[in-house]
Amino acid sequence: MEFRPILSTLMRHKIAATLIVLEIALSCAIICNALFLIGERMDRMNMPSGIAETELVRIQAASMRQLSGDDALNTSITREYLDALRKVPGVKSAGIANQIPFGGSSNNSGVRLSDEQQHSTLNATVYLDEGNLLENMGLRLVSGRDFTADEYQDMAVLEKSGDQARIPGAIINRSMAEKMFPGQNPLGKVFYSWGESPTAVIGVIEDLARPNSVGQGPYAMIFALREYGPGLHYILRTEPGRRAEVLKAAVVALKKTDPNTLVVNNDTFDEIRAGFFEQDRSMAWMLVVVIAALMLVTALGIVGLASFWVQQRTKQIGVRRALGATRGQILRYFQVENFLLASAGIVLGMLMAYGINQLLMAKYELPRLPLFYLPIGAVALWLLGQVAVFWPARKAASVPPAIATRSV
Amino acid sequence: MFGYYLNLAVRSFKRNKALTVLMVLAIALGIGASMTTLTVFHVLSGDPIPDKSDRLFYVQLDPETMQGYRPGEEPQNQMTRFDSEALLAQKRGLRQVITNGGNVVITPEKPGAAPEFTDARYASSDFFAMFDVPLKYGRGWTAAEDEGKARVAVLSKETNDKQFGGADSTGKTLRIDGNDFRIIGVLDAWRLVPRFYDLYNDQYDTTEGLFLPFSTSRDLKMGTQGSTNCWGDSGGDSRSLTAPCAWLQYWVELESPAKAADYRNYLVNYSDQQRKAGRYERPTNVRLRNVMELMEFNEVVPGDVRLQLWLAFGFLLVCLVNTVGLLLAKFLRRSGEIGVRRALGASRSEIFKQCLVEAGTVGVAGGLLGLVLALLGLWAVRQQPASYASLAHLDGSMLLSTFALAVLASLLAGVLPAWRAMQVAPAIQLKSQ
Numbered sequence: 072m073e074f075r076p077i078l079s080t081l082m083r084h085k086i087a088a089t090l091i092v093l094e095i096a097l098s099c100a101i102i103c104n105a106l107f108l109i110g111e112r113m114d115r116m117n118m119p120s121g122i123a124e125t126e127l128v129r130i131q132a133a134s135m136r137q138l139s140g141d142d143a144l145n146t147s148i149t150r151e152y153l154d155a156l157r158k159v160p161g162v163k164s165a166g167i168a169n170q171i172p173f174g175g176s177s178n179n180s181g182v183r184l185s186d187e188q189q190h191s192t193l194n195a196t197v198y199l200d201e202g203n204l205l206e207n208m209g210l211r212l213v214s215g216r217d218f219t220a221d222e223y224q225d226m227a228v229l230e231k232s233g234d235q236a237r238i239p240g241a242i243i244n245r246s247m248a249e250k251m252f253p254g255q256n257p258l259g260k261v262f263y264s265w266g267e268s269p270t271a272v273i274g275v276i277e278d279l280a281r282p283n284s285v286g287q288g289p290y291a292m293i294f295a296l297r298e299y300g301p302g303l304h305y306i307l308r309t310e311p312g313r314r315a316e317v318l319k320a321a322v323v324a325l326k327k328t329d330p331n332t333l334v335v336n337n338d339t340f341d342e343i344r345a346g347f348f349e350q351d352r353s354m355a356w357m358l359v360v361v362i363a364a365l366m367l368v369t370a371l372g373i374v375g376l377a378s379f380w381v382q383q384r385t386k387q388i389g390v391r392r393a394l395g396a397t398r399g400q401i402l403r404y405f406q407v408e409n410f411l412l413a414s415a416g417i418v419l420g421m422l423m424a425y426g427i428n429q430l431l432m433a434k435y436e437l438p439r440l441p442l443f444y445l446p447i448g449a450v451a452l453w454l455l456g457q458v459a460v461f462w463p464a465r466k467a468a469s470v471p472p473a474i475a476t477r478s479v
Numbered sequence: 480m481f482g483y484y485l486n487l488a489v490r491s492f493k494r495n496k497a498l499t500v501l502m503v504l505a506i507a508l509g510i511g512a513s514m515t516t517l518t519v520f521h522v523l524s525g526d527p528i529p530d531k532s533d534r535l536f537y538v539q540l541d542p543e544t545m546q547g548y549r550p551g552e553e554p555q556n557q558m559t560r561f562d563s564e565a566l567l568a569q570k571r572g573l574r575q576v577i578t579n580g581g582n583v584v585i586t587p588e589k590p591g592a593a594p595e596f597t598d599a600r601y602a603s604s605d606f607f608a609m610f611d612v613p614l615k616y617g618r619g620w621t622a623a624e625d626e627g628k629a630r631v632a633v634l635s636k637e638t639n640d641k642q643f644g645g646a647d648s649t650g651k652t653l654r655i656d657g658n659d660f661r662i663i664g665v666l667d668a669w670r671l672v673p674r675f676y677d678l679y680n681d682q683y684d685t686t687e688g689l690f691l692p693f694s695t696s697r698d699l700k701m702g703t704q705g706s707t708n709c710w711g712d713s714g715g716d717s718r719s720l721t722a723p724c725a726w727l728q729y730w731v732e733l734e735s736p737a738k739a740a741d742y743r744n745y746l747v748n749y750s751d752q753q754r755k756a757g758r759y760e761r762p763t764n765v766r767l768r769n770v771m772e773l774m775e776f777n778e779v780v781p782g783d784v785r786l787q788l789w790l791a792f793g794f795l796l797v798c799l800v801n802t803v804g805l806l807l808a809k810f811l812r813r814s815g816e817i818g819v820r821r822a823l824g825a826s827r828s829e830i831f832k833q834c835l836v837e838a839g840t841v842g843v844a845g846g847l848l849g850l851v852l853a854l855l856g857l858w859a860v861r862q863q864p865a866s867y868a869s870l871a872h873l874d875g876s877m878l879l880s881t882f883a884l885a886v887l888a889s890l891l892a893g894v895l896p897a898w899r900a901m902q903v904a905p906a907i908q909l910k911s912q
Contacts, residue, residue: 368508
C-alpha cells in the first residue's frame with residue numbers, strides 16, 4: 072500500500088486531520104495518566120500489612136468503669152477482658168494493640184541515628200506490644216528474636232521517669248531497617264527515639280504497615296510496653312472460616328464480663344482494609360469510567376469525520392473502483408489513513424502524557440510515569456481507531472464503480 | 480434573522496440525526512463530567528463564613544526548643560495550652576477562642592438505653608458568638624462559667640432530637656463521661672463546610688454532637704481528639720498546662736481586617752517576652768492567617784477532588800475538539816446549500832451567524848442533557864464514602880453556570896467550522912451542482 076496518496080489527501084484536509092490527531096493525542100495523554108493513577112491506587116489497596124489478615128478480627132471496646140479510671144483499674148479491666156476473650160470457642164490467641172494497620176489514628180515518633188543528631192532520619196509509627204503481639208498478629212520475624220518475658224515494662228512506670236526513660240530494645244520492620252542501616256546487619260545497632268537513651272534493634276520483621284498517612288514512609292517499630300487505657304483494640308486470632316462466629320461470640324463474652332462494656336468497633340481485617348481504602352477504590356472506578364467515556368467520545372469523533380470523508384470522496388472512490396481497485400483496497404485505504412492519523416496522535420499524545428505526568432509529580436507528589444503505560448495507551452488507541460473507522464470504511468468499499476459516471 | 484436560523488438549525492438536525500446526536504452526546508458528557516466535579520469543588524472550597532472570614536484569624540506561635548530548628552520553617556500548626564490560656568486571659572481581640580475536639584460517652588436517661596460515643600467540642604465562651612452558631616433554645620456558656628469549670632453543656636440539634644425528642648431540654652441533666660451536666664443550650668441546624676475551626680479532625684464531618692467549656696473538659700480530664708505534637712518531656716500528661724505539646728486551636732476575631740497588623744505585633748511582643756523568660760528558644764516566628772488563607776495554606780480541598788476537576792476539564796477539552804471536528808464535517812457537507820445562499824446574496828457574516836446559531840443550539844441541547852448527567856454524577860458522588868460526599872448538591876448558581884458553560888463551549892467549538900463554512904465560494908459550488 073502506498074502512503075503517498077493518503078498523505079497528500081490528508082494534506083488537503085489539514086483542519087479535519089489536525090482535529091482527529093489532536094483528539095487522539097489528548098485522549099492518549101489522559102488515558103496513559105489515568106491508567107497509571109489506577110495502577111497507583113491498586114498498589115496502595117494491595118499494600119501488605121504484614122499481619123495474618125485472614126485470621127484476625129478486631130474489637131475496640133471500653134468499659135464505662137474506665138472513664139474515670141486510674142491505671143490499676145484500666146489494667147484489671149483489660150486483663151478481665153482478655154481472659155474472657157481467650158475462652159471464646161475458636162479463639163487461638165488474643166491480645167491488645169494500641170493501634171492497628173489501616174486503623175486510622177496512630178502514634179508516631181521521629182527516629183535519629185545518634186543522640187546529637189538535630190533532624191530525624193525518619194518518622195516511624197510505634198506499636199506497643201503487651202505480651203504476644205508477634206504471635207497474635209502473625210508477624211513474621213526475618214532475623215533476630217521476639218521480646219523475652221522480662222523485657223516488658225509498664226507505660227505508667229516508664230512515663231514517670233521522663234527523659235531518663237529507657238526503651239532498651241525494639242523490633243523494627245524491614246523497610247525501617249533498610250532505611251536506617253542500608254546494606255548492614257541491623258541487629259544490635261542502636262537508634263534514638265523515645266527519651267535520651269539508645270534503643271537497640273533486637274529483631275526485624277518482614278512487614279508491618281502504618282495505621283495511616285502512607286506518605287510518611289512504611290516505617291514501623293514495636294516496643295515492649297504495657298499500656299492499658301480505654302479504647303484499646305482487642306485482636307483475636309482464629310481460623311479464616313470462623314471469623315464471623317468468633318466476633319459475635321466475643322462481643323457477647325465482653326458484655327457478659329462487664330454489662331457496661333461499650334463496643335466501638337467489631338470487624339474483620341478484611342473489613343478494616345476495605346474501609347480504609349474505600350476512597351481509593353471509588354477513585355479507581357471513576358478513572359475507569361473516564362477512560363471508557365474518553366474512548367467512546369474519541370471513537371464517535373472518528374466515525375463522524377470518517378463518514379464525512381467517505382461521503383465527500385464518493386466520486387473519487389467510484390473512479391478508483393472503476394479503474395480496477397478492489398473493495399479490499401478501498402477498505403485498507405481508510406484503515407491505513409486512520410492508522411497514520413492515530414500514529415501521529417499517539418506520538419503527540421505520549422509527549423503530552425509525559426508533560427501531564429510532570430505536573431502531577433510536582434502537584435501531587437506522584438512518581439514518574441513508568442514507560443510501559445505508554446505502549447498500553449498506544450495499542451488501545453490504535454485498536455480503537457481501527458474499530459471505529461471500520462464501519463465508514465466498509466461503506467466506502469461498497470461504493471459501486473458506476474458512480475464514477477454519475478454527475479453528483 | 481435569528482428565528483429563521485434557528486429554524487434552519489432544527490431542520491439541519493433532522494437531516495443529520497446521527498451526527499447531531501453524536502455532537503449533543505459529546506457536549507453533554509463533557510459538561511456533565513466537568514459540572515459534577517466543579518460542583519464538588521465549589522462546595523468544598525467555598526467561604527464557610529462569608530460575613531467575617533476576613534476578620535477571623537488563626538494564631539500560630541513557635542514555642543519549640545532549638546532541636547531540629549531550620550530557619551524559615553513554619554511554626555507549630557497548633558498551640559500549647561500555656562500560650563492559649565495566656566492569650567485568652569489577655570483578651571487583645573474582639574473575641575478569642577481556645578478550642579479542641581474530643582470524644583465522650585453519653586449515658587441516656589432512659590433505663591435500658593445503651594451508652595454511646597459522640598464527638599464533642601471543647602471551647603472557651605466566645606465560641607458561639609465568634610462562629611455565628613445559631614441557638615434554638617437557651618444560650619452558650621459565659622466567661623464566668625468557663626472560668627468556674629461549670630458542668631454545663633450545649634447540645635447539637637441532632638443530639639437533642641435523639642436524647643430529648645427535639646423538645647426544649649435546657650435545664651435538664653445529661654450524663655457525660657460519667658458526670659452530670661446541666662444543659663443550657665441547644666443548637667439550631669448548623670453545619671460549617673468545611674469545619675474550618677479545627678483542621679486537625681475530619682474537616683468535612685458533621686457538627687459535633689456536644690459542646691462543653693474547655694476548662695471543664697480539662698478539669699475532668701476528658702479525652703481529646705486530633706493531632707498532638709510534643710517536643711520535650713511532658714511528664715506523662717501531654718494535656719497539662721506546661722506540657723511542651725501543641726494540640727489546641729486558637730482563634731481571634733478582630734473589629735476589622737486592618738487590625739491584623741496590630742494584633743500581629745502583639746503576638747511578636749508576646750513571643751519575644753516568652754523567649755526572654757526562657758520558655759521559647761527559637762527566633763520569633765508567628766503566623767496570623769484569616770479563614771480563607773488558612774484553608775488555602777492547609778490545602779483543605781482534598782487532592783482527589785482537585786485531580787478529578789483537572790481530569791473532567793481534560794475530558795471536556797477532548798469532547799470539544801470532537802465537537803469541532805463533527806461541526807466542521809456537518810457544515811462542509813452542506814457546502815452546496817451554503818453556496819446557493821451566498822449566490823443569492825447572503826453575506827459571509829450571515830453564513831457565519833447561521834452556523835454559530837446552529838452550534839449554539841447544539842450547545843443548549845448538550846447543556847440540557849449535560850445537566851441531567853451532572854445530576855446523575857452528583858448522585859454518584861453522594862454514594863461515595865467520603866465525609867464531604869453528602870454535600871454534593873447543585874445550587875442555582877451552578878445550574879446557571881452549567882448552561883453558560885455548555886453554550887459557551889459549543890459556540891467556541893463552532894467558531895472554526897463556521898469560519899470555514901463562510902469561506903465557501905459561491906461560484907464553485909454552483910458549478911459542481
